[in-house]
Amino acid sequence: MHKYQLIGPFAQILPMTHLHLKGAISDEALLIIEDGGILIENDKIHALGKFTEMLPTAKDLGAKITTLDGKDVCLPGFVDAHTHICFGGTRANDYAMRNAGKSYLEIAKSGGGIWDTVTQTRKASQTQLINLIIQRANRHLENGITTIEVKSGYGLSVKEELKMLYAIKEANQKLPADLIATCLAAHMVPKDYSGTSSDYLKEISTELFPKLKEEELCNRIDAFIEESAYTKDDIAPYFTKAKAMGFDITVHADQFSTSGSAVAIAFDAVSADHLEASTSKEIEALAKSNVIATALPGASLGLGCAFTPARELLDAGGALAIASDWNPGSAPMGDLLTQAAILGTFQKLSNAEVLAGITFRAALALNLKDRGKMEVGYLADLVTFPIHDYKEILYQQGSLKPNRVWKKGNLIMDKKHD
Numbered sequence: 001m002h003k004y005q006l007i008g009p010f011a012q013i014l015p016m017t018h019l020h021l022k023g024a025i026s027d028e029a030l031l032i033i034e035d036g037g038i039l040i041e042n043d044k045i046h047a048l049g050k051f052t053e054m055l056p057t058a059k060d061l062g063a064k065i066t067t068l069d070g071k072d073v074c075l076p077g078f079v080d081a082h083t084h085i086c087f088g089g090t091r092a093n094d095y096a097m098r099n100a101g102k103s104y105l106e107i108a109k110s111g112g113g114i115w116d117t118v119t120q121t122r123k124a125s126q127t128q129l130i131n132l133i134i135q136r137a138n139r140h141l142e143n144g145i146t147t148i149e150v151k152s153g154y155g156l157s158v159k160e161e162l163k164m165l166y167a168i169k170e171a172n173q174k175l176p177a178d179l180i181a182t183c184l185a186a187h188m189v190p191k192d193y194s195g196t197s198s199d200y201l202k203e204i205s206t207e208l209f210p211k212l213k214e215e216e217l218c219n220r221i222d223a224f225i226e227e228s229a230y231t232k233d234d235i236a237p238y239f240t241k242a243k244a245m246g247f248d249i250t251v252h253a254d255q256f257s258t259s260g261s262a263v264a265i266a267f268d269a270v271s272a273d274h275l276e277a278s279t280s281k282e283i284e285a286l287a288k289s290n291v292i293a294t295a296l297p298g299a300s301l302g303l304g305c306a307f308t309p310a311r312e313l314l315d316a317g318g319a320l321a322i323a324s325d326w327n328p329g330s331a332p333m334g335d336l337l338t339q340a341a342i343l344g345t346f347q348k349l350s351n352a353e354v355l356a357g358i359t360f361r362a363a364l365a366l367n368l369k370d371r372g373k374m375e376v377g378y379l380a381d382l383v384t385f386p387i388h389d390y391k392e393i394l395y396q397q398g399s400l401k402p403n404r405v406w407k408k409g410n411l412i413m414d415k416k417h418d
Helices: 053-060 092-099 104-109 116-123 126-142 157-172 197-214 232-244 259-266 280-288 297-303 310-314 336-347 351-357 360-365 391-395
Strands: 002-012 033-041 043-051 064-067 073-076 078-080 146-153 178-186 219-225 249-254 271-274 293-297 319-320 382-385 406-408 408-413
Touching: 002 053, 033 064, 043 053, 043 336, 053 064, 053 310, 073 391, 078 310, 078 336, 078 360, 092 104, 126 157, 126 406, 157 178, 178 197, 197 232, 197 259, 219 232, 232 249, 232 259, 232 271, 232 406, 249 259, 259 280, 259 406, 280 310, 293 310, 297 336, 310 319, 310 336, 319 336, 319 351, 319 360, 336 351, 336 391, 351 360
Parallel strands: 002 064, 002 073, 078 146, 146 178, 178 219, 219 249, 249 271, 271 293, 293 319
Antiparallel strands: 002 033, 033 043, 073 382, 382 406, 406 408
């Protein structure tokens, strides 16, 4: 295998460099390299520039040279910073009932809701879950998503949460894409738990947290802060212990009511996700903090509710990531690019803001500082689209699909030569 490889020329390369983490971004701020080439050293970016100007250096290095037709746009591989793709079963019945006018409570009482997925996921074997994760992650990979966060949270017991996290870890070993596991044991209070919500959280933090560290299953702890799940008072000891053990914190916040974003800020969470119910008060506080606000337009589309106030967040100086929330209940579509494009339309986001939200800002929502940009030393995760102008990507609202994907310098999808 060659230590170096030069790939190009590309019609345009958008390296997503020289852009701020926080605040609004104009399209004029985007660096665009035309007729560009990418020099890769092993699995990382070594240099960018004009393809023809890079050829002599590449030849001196003995690089493998992959010559393209110069008709594609290249971006960093996309990052989906919030998914629930480890699950069993379906909630198509919930979707039909919701669209027919049934309330969340009515659906839950009829046997639907999160607990329905918990029941179906518990019935699935670890092997079945591994296969389902691989199937869903590969679909994401074909859509240019090279890093995928995956939550537990449909086990809701020490044993069943471990089954999910083992499945995520094993699936990760079988995939080109990187899966970033998150423990969401605090998704809801399990219906079959005999103690209080505080008892359950204490049991999880005492029995499960040490195993997560010992077996390197994940380094992220999440919780759903909502009237139907956990309050800020419930979750404080849980997050305090997680922080003391060195876990990153992320929060399902402000989806239906406001309190979760304040918890995220108080515990210096890496991200606060959802935020559809956030008002100007919450937005101002988030913008002043180091917490990355992650919009989940898939949940808005699945539930038929308002979008995260992304424009207001950016204008206030906040950091905005965009993720799919792919899950069987509220966000079954799982198409990150389509959802991001639609969010951009409704929230009046620039192309640069949307693309930043699914590249380097999304990477930093996972505390990953080695991807999401094409910078020297960053992972050579690349996605190309068969067009001359990057503006076509969001203009076509997800109908334009990638034709090539590289992960860590390896070409893993090439639709031009399939």
